[in-house]
Amino acid sequence: MSREEEILDGLYENTLNGMAPPVVELTKEGIALNMDPMVLLFDALIPALEEVGRLFEIGEYFVPEMLIAAKAMSGAMEILQPLIAESGAEPLGTFLMGTVKGDIHDIGKNLCNVMLEGAGFKVIDIGVNVAPETFVEAIKEHKPDAVGMSAFLTTTMPMFITNIEAIEEAGLRDQVKILVGGAPVTQEYCDTVGADGFAPDANSCVRLTKQLLGIPA
Missing domain, CATH: 1.10.1240.10 (Methionine synthase domain)
Structure with missing residues (x-):
């Protein structure tokens, strides 16, 4: 060898x-x-x-x-x-990631970031306690293909709706796929808030992102 x-x-x-x-x-x-x-x-x-x-x-x-x-x-x-x-190698796509306003948990978010980067995505992490207007400004600046929102608390989960509404009002909703995740989040809740997908863990986050963007697994 x-x-x-x-x-x-x-x-x-x-x-x-x-x-x-x-x-x-x-x-x-x-x-x-x-x-x-x-x-x-x-x-x-x-x-x-x-x-x-x-x-x-x-x-x-x-x-x-x-x-x-x-x-x-x-x-x-x-x-x-x-x-x-x-070397000029093109990333598979750009993924914008943040934990919603009022929530400072980041373990799941960080794990997703590493898995996404490892799979070939460019990841822009805008941190924790991210306000809706910050998500909007970051989408305008970085033009990501997908946006990930994490909420670890049941009390911060409603921020998904607030964020998505802010993105819609800014005229950006059709430009990005939105994924949600976090310990209390379910597929049913994802459907309720109007996100494109729910990832229960980092591995499924990568798989779902590829699926939503039409990238072969």
Whole structure:
């Protein structure tokens, strides 16, 4: 086995097991050996994250395991993203993400961000406690393909409606797909507020975004 193959295998296994330091070191070594950043991403890191998602769905992994795997991947992404941008590789699309006004929970949001970036999306995170007018201004500025709104509290879930109404009033609703998520959110609630989709976890967020944007899985 060549050193390049060993690096890809190591990246896969260490990402799967949430071992951040080896993932960063192997990524740096791969770049030093002139390996293509896209190969590191698509032949090792993304497959590892997809396997993490699969293990989560069948109940072998839980949120803590997903978080440490995502953290390991994000260390590699910090190194790879500038190189991928330099190479002119086009992202699959732009995803704008924020937690709604009155809510400062960000674990689920951050996990979705890493999974989306790993899948090839450009992610713009506008943070927590985001007011409706901030969502509107960010859509105008960044022209995303999709917008994600997170609410962890039942008391902040009604902000979905407020945000979507503000986006409609600004004449931007037909320009973006809107996804909602968070612990208390359901598909029924998503349908009620007029969002395009509901993602119960980070893995389904990626799958649903691709589906809504017509991108092959």
